Ligand code: SAM
């Protein structure tokens with residue numbers, strides 16, 4: 001079992017399979033995009049799979065496939081299938097912006113290997129507001145909304161992730177909440193973390209959103225029935241089939257129960273979202289390290305996971321200090 005020096009069990013791995021993306025969300029990338037990692041510095045799916053197998057032997061039980069946008073990388077459906085077949089892995093999920101989701105589902109269904117859960121990012125239902133945030137003329141909400149019933153029909157857990165930004169998409173909070181009224185999905189509000197390009201935008205505190213929802217719909221009742229390995233806290237609203245989640249990364253902090261490690265597309269195992277402590281696994285792979293040596297190095301570095309993240313509105317991690325911004329780390 002992987003443990004850190006504070007006694008936390010690390011059983012959840014987020015794997016960013018690419019730093020590339022087909023959107024340019026304002027809080028994640030500059031308008032011109034970021035410089036992509038050259039292909040030869042991004043791990044192959046074989047290498048990712050080998051690391052995941054070794055980590056499953058060390059106690060990783062859940063894997064989230066993320067990016068950049070994971071669905072822009074060819075072969076991701078087979079990769080997800082291979083992950084679901086790894087001994088020890090109990091759950092594989094995906095995080096996506098949804099633009100290529102329909103085509104991915106066709107491919108994954110044909111392979112008979114769908115992920116247990118899919119998180120879809122959706123910051124606005126209004127097409128103009130969506131365009132403003134994603135800086136893309138593709139109509140993201142139209143790509144996503146027709147797929148919700150298809151996903152639920154396949155017993156896939158659906159979570160919608162919305163990042164409210166002050167003076168930007170605040171008007172979208174209620175319409176996005178309403179998606180959980182008649183569908184058994186979780187709508188989650190994530191506090192904007194001042195990392196990289198997000199440092200220029202202001203978060204809307206989760207407490208403020210909760211107050212707005214209570215004023216509109218009635219009391220939020222704590223709910224423990226949503227499966228997941230993350231820091232979200234879930235509630236029910238009166239008459240709602242689905243749930244509402246809050247990831248109050250800044251206002252409440254969630255580090256005490258953090259169980260996660262992150263593997264970047266370049267093969268760097270990150271211990272925490274907010275700093276560069278970690279292990280260059282690509283270097284070990286390329287030096288010909290054995291499975292046993294890799295397992296030993298992972299166990300040693302995992303013990304050094306920091307107790308708390310250092311993100312706050314007063315301490316902003318600037319892009320220049322953080323070459324692997326959110327699109328490189330995978331959220
Ligand atoms: N492209 C995929 C997507 O958008 O879902 C996966 C990668 S994206 C980096 C993963 C999640 O991180 C998304 O839900 C996105 O909204 C969130 N995210 C990106 N930058 C963020 C920030 N600064 N603060 C909070 N969440 C952020």
Ligand code: SF4
Nearest residue numbers: 021023025028068097
């Ligand atoms: Fe791409 Fe996701 Fe970042 Fe948006 S949040 S630019 S979709 S990686």
